[in-house]
Amino acid sequence: MGLLFEQIDSQSSVIGEITLRRRRIPAIGDRDIYEVKLGEEFLMSSMFVDAEIALSDLGLNAAKGDNLSVVVGGLGLGYTAVAALKHERVSELLVVEYLEPVIRWHQQELVPLGKEINADPCARYIHGSFFDLAVADPETGGFDPDAPGKQFDAILLDIDHSPRALLHDSSASFYTVENIGLMARQLKSGGIFAMWSNEGEDDEFMAVLRDGFIDVACHVVKFYNPFQNRESFNTVYVARKPG
Structure with missing residues (x-):
């Protein structure tokens, strides 16, 4: 064993x-x-990954068109990224990760899904702060360092535990109308923003999304928790840029 x-x-x-x-x-x-x-x-x-996979599936199923360019914010153990790569319409995937050791674990294939990401020519690792890149001037910066001002079909975010339970205090300002709006400049018209959360629907964050997006929804993703011998859940927010 x-x-x-x-x-x-x-x-x-x-x-x-x-x-x-x-x-x-x-x-x-x-x-x-x-x-x-x-x-x-x-x-x-890797015990509970249903919602990380659902983040890609719910977000990309809502995206329109072919040859989708996608950003994943937060590499983690790779489940959201690999789920995105399984969508045949995805032609480009940028995985933005702030913690360099996490990228190295995947590049060195110390984690199981590193091999799948490394083998897919559609995927690129971007070492940087998702939250800084999200609000960068689109004329001179953005998520793709090789193409300033590039717009994407979908942005899938899984970094903080929720809009209130933050991994680090520095990301608190992101969950506002102003900064969510700045991020939306990097989405194409009709593009999708989707986000994972460890908590239930947050009315205040839903209001932030509705200020600048349409088709806003919060999906509950249920899964069995053997430690508690009961059903648990995460949530996935999905919203569409008008146009």
Whole structure:
């Protein structure tokens, strides 16, 4: 069966010590579970990935047209990115990640989905702050360093736990009418913004989205939680830029 626990790597990052671990819990199945911790806080786990996959599926199913150019904000363990690459209409995927060790784990294939992302010519890693790039002047910057001012068909965001439970205080200003509007300049007309959350529908954030978007919805994604022996849920916000 192999080791029940292994610390694969631990690195300092701009927001603290970040650690990649692998474990097995025989009581819930014979499979490897990958975990990422920031200090003593759990950031992500391959135990529960339904909503990370649904983020891509819900967002891209709402996108119109072919040859879609897509931004994923937050690489994590790669589930949102790989789910996006499985959509045949996606021709370009930029994965924006602030923490350089997370990118290296995928490039070195220390995590299972790194191999799939590395092998797909549509995918590129972008090392940078999603929140800074989102509000950059579109004439001189933006998500694609090779194409300032480029617009995308969809932007899929999975970084903070929710608009209120932030990974770092520096992202607090993003969840406002002003900065969501600045980000929307990098979407094509009719383009999709979708976002994962660990919490239920946030009325205040829904109002922010409705200020600048149409077809705004909050989808509940349910999954079984064996630790609690009950159903749990995450949510995915989806909104469309007018036009």
